[in-house]
Amino acid sequence: MVVMSIFKKHFPLVAVLTAILISCTSKVEVSGTIEGLPQGMFPDYSDVTVPCNIAPLDFEISGDGNALLTITSPSSNMTVKTGKGTFRIPIRRWKRLLTDARGSALEFTVSVRQEGKWFSYNPFRVNVSEDEADPYVVYRLIAPGYGLWNKMGLYQRNITSFKQTPVYENRLTDYNCVNCHSFRMQDPGRMVFHMRAKHGGTVYVDGDDVEKLNTKTEKTISNLVYPYWHPEGRYIAFSVNSTLQAFHAADPNRIEVFDSASDVVVMDTQTKEVFSNPNLMRDDAFETFPTFSPDGRSLYFCSAPAVELMPEEYRKAHYNLCRVDFDPESGTVGSKIDTLFHAGDSASVSFPRVSPDGKELVFTKHGFGNFSIWHRDSDLYSVNLSDGTVRSMSEANSSEVDSYHSWSSNSRFMVFSSRRIDGLYTRLYMTYIDENGLEHKPFLLPQRSPKSFYESLMFSYNIPEFVKGKVKVDRQKIGKTMRESPGTDLKFRSSD
Amino acid sequence: MRKQWLNIAGGAGALILGVISLVLLERSQAFAFFYREQNQIFLLDWKDILSKLMSPGGFALVLCQCSVQFFKIPHMGALLTALLGLLTALLLWKSLKDKASIAALPLGFIPVFLQEGALSDTFFFYNGFVAFFLAALFLWLYSMLSSEKTNRFRIILGTAMALALYFIAGPIAFLFAICLAIIDVFTDRKHWYLAMIPAMSIVICGWLRMRLGFIQDMRLALFQNGYYEPLLKPNAYIHSSWIALPIVILVSECTRFIKAKWFEVALACVAVVVSLAVLFRIPKHIDKKYYDSLRLSHYINEEDWDSILSDRTTTHMNYILMNIRNLALSKKGLLLDRLFDYPQKGILSLLAENEQSNQNTDMTVLHSHIHFAMGNTAPAQNKAFDSSVGIHYGNPYMIMRLIKTNLVWGAWDVAEKYISMMEKTLFYKGQAHEFRRFLNDDEAVLADPELGRLRRGLTKMDYFSGMNPLADLELILATDPSDKAARDYYVSFMLLAKDIEGLRHYIENVPEAYDEHGDLHPRLQEVVLIYAEGDKDYCKAHGVTDETLNRYEAFRKQYISLKTNGGNPSSVMKSFSGTFWYYYMFINR
Incomplete structure (x- = not known):
């Protein structure tokens, strides 16, 4: 009862928090694969090798539709959602992934929603060096x-x-x-x-x-x-x-x-x-x-x-x-x-x-x-x-x-x-x-x-x-x- | 009842003063407002706006830039300025009227009119005027919120408001804090020193900004200098509104101690006289010569060539004005026809460019226009770029020029960058968007009258341009002999240089010297008669008509008569002042 009253009272806040939670953890059912790199991807980070202390590799794709980016390290992953074409990767979670992938690679998979269905582009790799660059x-x-x-x-x-x-x-x-x-x-x-x-x-x-x-x-x-x-x-x-x-x-x-x-x-x-x-x-x-x-x-x-x-x-x-x-x-x-x-x-x-x-x-x-x-x-x-x-x-x-x-x-x-x-x-x-x-x-x-x-x-x-x-x-x-x-x-x- | 009457009378009086200031601003600063619009680019881009808002004075800057973009519309500069001035004065009136009674209204107008007069100096940034309005708004808010409150509350409120004003409007907060100090000293004379806290807070803020390396010195942190071109020192008049406001507040505070009715009326009369004197002096502060150049610059931007050619400056022997006139003649296709209808003095009359002028953005703008008219794309772009980066907030016309010149060169990505930028503006977005159709389309560029002409004039052989305009034009004409504007400039350079050999070579060897009917331009016919006076067959073979021969005979007779009898060539030979002969014989280069 108390929970319900709090829910009713703070409904907008709860809704926003839920949306954020979903956006951070959402898994989508992919209906098919699109060949190549995401359309209009800028900058092109595919197959680059980055220092293990680099800032998040935010990038943009063309189109205003919903899109998801899944970044997978050897032992974990994270999902970033966008509705406007820009993937803004949270810095703390990015750092954890970088640490995890040091000397290895991260896999980036972009999924886009087209006509109600989700399609994934071919994943691309970002190699993470063992070495740092000067900060x-x-x-x-x-x-x-x-x-x-x-x-x-x-x-x-x-x-x-x-x-x-x-x-x-x-x-x-x-x-x-x-x-x-x-x-x-x-x-x-x-x-x-x-x-x-x-x-x-x-x-x-x-x-x-x-x-x-x-x-x-x-x-x-x-x-x-x-x-x-x-x-x-x-x-x-x-x-x-x-x-x-x-x-x-x-x-x-x-x-x-x-x-x-x-x-x-x-x-x-x-x-x-x-x-x-x-x-x-x-x-x-x-x-x-x-x-x-x-x-x-x-x-x-x-x-x-x-x-x-x-x-x-x-x-x-x-x-x-x-x-x-x-x-x-x-x-x-x-x-x-x-x-x-x-x-x-x-x-x-x-x-x-x-x-x-x-x-x-x-x-x-x-x-x-x-x-x-x-x-x-x-x-x-x-x-x-x-x-x-x-x-x-x-x-x-x-x-x-x-x-x-x-x-x-x-x-x-x-x-x-x-x-x-x-x-x-x-x-x-x-x-x-x-x-x-x-x-x-x-x-x-x-x-x-x-x-x-x-x-x-x-x-x-x-x-x-x-x-x-x-x-x-x-x-x-x-x-x-x-x-x-x-x-x-x-x-x-x-x-x- | 009396209060109501006073409010109505005050409102009516304010409206009358506001209308008078509108008329005076329009009469004396209309072209300065257009110029201000050309010295900034306001992008409707929330990131750009946010980054400005996050720096001290950013809100005033955004408000200013947002307003100034409308100055492109005729009369809008004066209208918005008079309106903002009226609002500022009304806010000051509201802040003062409990103390200064009927004198409050004219007193409130005095610093506002001084600000409006200061705007005649275009080095005084408009955000200073906007900041002044914000200070008046804060004074009124303070008078509302602090009324009948404890001293401690007043000091805390005053300090908080001063700091907030410093963040949104910049150095004006120091003036605001000084005003608060005057008010609060009179409110609590026993603890007068507490009234200094807001001002001290602003001094500390300013000092911190200076110490942390955000500004060069305290002048820029606390005074009107913060709203003035930082490389220059403003004159005393620019500071006068900042001196007037504390005086007005001091006077209104003092009136509380003199209850006599006569004093109230006398003060009101003095305030009216002073405010009217300041108001009617607004037009006196403009530098007339500079204002002439602002007016002509506006005509160039609007491509109003007729207004340039009928401007009252047409007889002036000033290279900048001559450059502008000749540009107007060129744009109307009349450069050769009417070159000598206006005063000329050597090749600098066409393009007065030197090391010094290259450091002045007003001049680089003009030179970009002239090179562009000549069809000389590279220096037109060079000067446009200098003009757009050499001032604080860019120049929209020059960015549009960069779009065009990059399209001419086929530098599509760079052109698109500028197009995207201008698409974020209110008044240029449509024009910028139109240019998208040229991107990656050489044929569309070539088909466009303006861009196509410049593209066809791009030389196959590279050279360093902008060093010798005559050499540049020669190469442009070698690439595209049909470019009439380039050809007219080329011939005009030689005419004004009195380069008879060069002109003779041109007449004898360049087919384009003759029109489609095989006629030689009258100015060139006049040249033929200079170097082949006695050879009528040569003259006729090279397009000199009987009419020109007869006119030359008349000129020669008058010249001999002048030599024999003496006199002033400009009166004796007035009928020939539009000829090359007159220029050749009587004008020293």
Whole structure:
């Protein structure tokens, strides 16, 4: 009697709770099977390999009818219901399934209701790696643009959830340009990034300390540009570039960014000096995109014979992949330059990045020039550093731009930027690299309601960098330092 | 009875003031309202709305953007603004009238009219005006809820309302809290310091926002600067309404201590005079030159080319205005016919583009229009993109341009992305949806008059566009010689550059220099007479008519007479001011 009175009194609540319970546990009678993947499935997560700490792989299918998703792990399963085409997977239960399927796979089965009957699509697998990926990815969000901007910032995404938080936003420094963030070996506590235009300079963050660096020296052609930290943290290699941008009249690449001169230098963070070697500052060559090896003994970079007439002959710039010794004890750059990959007249190399285990080097290969982000033919290539073999990472590549990449600290995952969805807006993809160094089918960075999220996002993801923890910088302190501090002038240390 | 009469008289007075403000706003800011509509895109998308609502000031922003989208409709900007202003003033009147009696109504209008005047500066965001309305609403609610309540209740209520207002409307909450402090100090003078609690709460909130890196400094957290273009510093007038409101409240609180009837009447008279003075100064705050450009921009968006060509600015020697006029001539197909009917000064008259102008979104919008009219798709898209991302909340016309240019290029996915976005708007969804039929359909693009023309003009040979418009046009014409607009711009560039050699080459080598009847355009006939004056056979062989020859003879005679007798060319040779000859001889580039 009492139960009945409670039921009557709280009928709406009971009804809702019952509906939720049914929706979470419902089993349906399937009348038939539909071949292939669910219609309009976005993103395509079939047969991808995900880290065991990834956020729920929400996805959408076309149609507004009722649909059910059953995710089966080796020992349990869960069902998610949708009436609007979006499967929103509860995060806690997803985590349990991931733990359960670690080193194995999850099976996703989508059932749809058509004319009163339920039909199931063929199930698809999502492989769950034994390995985690670094939990945060830091990137810049910018309009994929041309000359102007307004809002811009560096953000970090916790890949184990959907949470994105700002690392720094340009609203604190009069909407200037912020770019080229870099961390020491995925360490969230040590980073550099640049600001251009108003309050220009380089932001150097070491734990709680923030310093503004004025990086143009009398011996270098520009401010410091593309950075890469030495693993021990004392040095940061940079390129210095005279860069121009132009707009194509009739080329699907839309924009061309090219250098008319560039060199590679190294900054000593202790002495605030910049040094190099004449072989990295040649007038007859463009050197750029420096990268240290994980042991800190090699400095990789890209180098092209200088092109006299820019922009007229911009297609003649072909960058090779080179290496030079680096001695961290004495802080000197060697003079003998090895060429690991000779690009020839039909290719060019940019963004070399060595895996933290030192086995692979991945770079971006494209037809010419160095700014692969605007080159539709850009693809990821891998060099096996033990035998020097070079191969296309075809499993990860697409017909659109596949470019800037960053390794997870355990060398098992790589995040990279790609324009494969619409050809213009860069999105982040992750690929699993197995113990043989082979990439697996990449997957799009998960989002809640991913289709509408990516469709409505008018910013590109730029320079994704894995980091091992949350970046906890004092944004106000950075803004104040850059606005008010005159900054520290770097000095150039001559090699002789 | 007296109270009822006062209410009726007050209501009637408010209505009259509201109507006057409507007229003045329409007369002085009509095109500023259109401009505001072009500086935002309000998406009817609950996720987008929710994300705005979740940030401080978000509700005011959503309310503002929702209102401003209607400014596309003529007169709606002034109407909604006058209405919101009237409501704000009525709320202030209701809040003040128990204290200030008959003076309350005109007093309430003073800060509102100052706000309306501030709107003439388009760098002052409209959400500041909406926030002001919300502050008035909260003041009225506070006066209702706190009446005859304990001091503790008043302070708690005031603090809670100030914090709530900070969340929904932003920095205006500080002004609200200051007003509460004035009211509560007079209510409980013994514990005056308690009246500071709401304001202190807002200061702490603002400080926290700054400290946590959400805003640059306290100006943006607590003052009118929070509703102003952050890269600029507002002038004193922009702040005046924020100063006026606490003064109005202070005055109304003080009147409680002076019971004399004469004072009540005198205060009311002063308040009426001040409010009317502020009201009738609303039109004075607009920058007239800037307003001219806003008016012409609106005509461009509406494709009202006749209004541009008959605008009072037609004689102005200003490159931006000349660019707009020549754009209008081009769109009407009259660029060559009437080029010299208007003042021209070198090639910048057609396109005044430089490094500096590329940093200004008003200019990039204009340049996008001009490149688009020339048939130069790439820089039209480049500038449209810059225009749409260079301002805080986007530009609907420029997004529509991005749809078109991406369709021209066959970048279907990108075009669809923008179409989907614009389909979420109230006023552009139909137009955006129409574009869906072009997706993945090259033939439909080619068949469309506007898109097809641009598609046919896409060059086979790639080059860096936008650096030299003449070179761009040459390549476009090499691809599609039938493009009249591109051809007219091309010839006009050479005419204004006085590039006689280039024009001669064009006349002698390009068949499209002649129309289907083999006639040469009068402007080009005039050019022939410049370089082949003495060779009549050549002139006739190249399309110069007897009429032009006779006119040239008349020009020559007048010119010789001018040289001999002296005088002002613009008066002596007035009848030839529309010719290339006049431009060639008398206008310095």
